[in-house]
Amino acid sequence: MRTIYFKITILSLLLFCIAIVILISCKEVKEMNQDPEIEPLKQGFKASAAVGYCASLANTLFRGEDLPDNVLFQSTEFKSR
Numbered sequence: 207m208r209t210i211y212f213k214i215t216i217l218s219l220l221l222f223c224i225a226i227v228i229l230i231s232c233k234e235v236k237e238m239n240q241d242p243e244i245e246p247l248k249q250g251f252k253a254s255a256a257v258g259y260c261a262s263l264a265n266t267l268f269r270g271e272d273l274p275d276n277v278l279f280q281s282t283e284f285k286s287r
Contacts, residue, residue: 266273273279 263273263277267279
């Protein structure tokens with residue numbers, strides 16, 4: 207009789223532990239299945255594309271090459287005092 211009680215106790219404890227692990231892992235799976243926030247990444251790509259385009263235009267100008275038709279550049283001379 208004692209061995210049957212001992213086996214039932216171990217079995218119920220094992221089932222309880224398994225249930226707890228399943229409940230905890232389900233919560234973690236829900237957290238991992240959330241959609242990532244990509245809006246900051248999109249904004250970063252837009253900003254770096256704009257900076258890269260400006261740097262390319264400056265490089266073209268420094269080399270003395272012709273700028274594209276959509277770019278207007280007006281040179282001004284600064285007078286030192």
